[in-house]
Amino acid sequence: MFCPYTTHPPSNISHETTPMFQNKITLITGGTSGIGAEVARQMAQQGSFVYLNYANNQTRAQEVLDQIQAAGGQAELLQADVSQIDQVVNMFTLIKQQHGKLDYLVNNAAIDLPQPFESYRIEDWNRLLAVNLTGKFICLQQAIPLLKKADHPRVVNLASRMAEKPYTTKISAYACAAAGIVMLTKVAAKELACFGIKVNTVSPGLTRTPMTEAILTDETIWQKAAHKNPSQRVGLPLDIAHAIMFLLSPEAD
Numbered sequence: 001m002f003c004p005y006t007t008h009p010p011s012n013i014s015h016e017t018t019p020m021f022q023n024k025i026t027l028i029t030g031g032t033s034g035i036g037a038e039v040a041r042q043m044a045q046q047g048s049f050v051y052l053n054y055a056n057n058q059t060r061a062q063e064v065l066d067q068i069q070a071a072g073g074q075a076e077l078l079q080a081d082v083s084q085i086d087q088v089v090n091m092f093t094l095i096k097q098q099h100g101k102l103d104y105l106v107n108n109a110a111i112d113l114p115q116p117f118e119s120y121r122i123e124d125w126n127r128l129l130a131v132n133l134t135g136k137f138i139c140l141q142q143a144i145p146l147l148k149k150a151d152h153p154r155v156v157n158l159a160s161r162m163a164e165k166p167y168t169t170k171i172s173a174y175a176c177a178a179a180g181i182v183m184l185t186k187v188a189a190k191e192l193a194c195f196g197i198k199v200n201t202v203s204p205g206l207t208r209t210p211m212t213e214a215i216l217t218d219e220t221i222w223q224k225a226a227h228k229n230p231s232q233r234v235g236l237p238l239d240i241a242h243a244i245m246f247l248l249s250p251e252a253d
Contacts, residue, residue, distance in 0.1 A: 019047030020249060025099045025150075027091075029053040029082050029139055030109030032061040034209030035158065038237035039106055039244050040064060044073025046245070051095060053078045053109065082109045082135030083127075085142075092142045101149035104248050107136040107157040110177075112211055114170035125173045132177035133184065140188055140199075147197050154248045155192075157185045158240075159203040167206075178203070200247045204240045205229075 026043050030036040031052035041064070044050045050068065052075055054061040061077050068075040078094065080087040095102055110132045113124045136157055147153035162171060163178035182201055189199040246252055 019045070020245070021104075022047035024048040024103040025051070025095070025101060026104040026106065026248075027051040027053060027078075027095065027102055027139075027143070028106040028108055029135070030055075031106070032057065032064045032077075034211055035204070035237045035240045035244075036106070036108040037064045038241040039108070040075065041068055041071070041073070042238070042241045042245060043104075043248075044068045044075055045071060048074075048104070049099070050075040051078050051091075052076065053080055053082070053091065055079070055081050055109070081131075082139055083130035085138050088135075088138050088142050092146060096146055100146075102143055102146035103150040103153060105140065105143045105147065105155045106244060106248075107139055107155065109135055109139075110158065110174075110211075112171070112174050114174070115172075116170055117172045120172055128173040129177050129180075132174070133180040136181055137184060140184075144192070144195070144197070147192075148195050152250065152253075153195075153197045154252075155188070155197065155199040156244050156247050157181050157199070157201045158244075159185075159201050161203050161205045163203055198247075198252070200252075202240060202243050202247065209237060 021043055024047070026040075026048045028036050028040050028043070028050060031040045031050070032054040036052075040050050040052055050073065052061060052064060054077065056079075058079075061079075065075055065077055078091050080091040082088060092102075111128055113128050115121065115124060140155060140157075143155070147155070159181040160174070160178035161167070162175040163182045166172075166175045182203065185199050185201040192199060
């Protein structure tokens with residue numbers, strides 16, 4: 001049945017009253033592109049000091065930092081490969097020295113290396129899992145001492161709808177990592193609840209980001225995906241940012 005109604009793209013959260021995350025400290029891994037960058041912009045707009053983690057693209061990272069600061073937000077760049085524990089330790093050491101606590105960890109850093117299952121290179125499989133899954137474990141583990149210092153600590157791990165339903169091909173490593181992230185979140189939520197640390201997962205469907213657009217270059221794929229959604233459009237980074245911000249907020253208690 002044809003439905004003429006479509007939803008509008010999301011709008012920014014109003015901050016006419018006191019900003020929602022005033023005086024909070026947030027670390028966003030993979031915070032300089034796509035969903036991570038949008039979360040960073042929105043969190044800074046809502047009063048949080050934002051640490052923007054990135055792996056290697058200094059130019060793109062600086063662009064996001066400049067956008068945040070131009071809008072009156074506070075942020076700082078932290079370069080670290082989340083799959084390398086020594087780099088992650090150094091990142092959290094700096095946060096401890098500067099602020100002594102961490103209110104929110106948005107575990108977002110991820111890569112995709114699409115290949116057919118039959119010929120998937122083991123070195124690429126290991127690399128993807130090291131970043132997408134092990135990297136989230138390392139960051140969460142290293143964040144715990146600083147999260148314990150916060151009043152209402154929160155963690156959001158970014159997974160994917162492909163954790164349950166692989167809706168395309170050549171994504172075996174990505175989908176398996178996403179499934180692992182879902183379980184990582186469940187075990188962490190159970191073990192860290194006694195410290196008041198709430199851990200949740202957001203599993204986006206197909207969302208327009210630089211990474212997904214670089215892989216899915218056929219516009220008909222996006223059109224088909226949009227028609228399958230009741231909203232008649234695919235997700236945007238701001239959609240996901242709003243979901244993440246809800247889980248970080250007191251309203252998610």
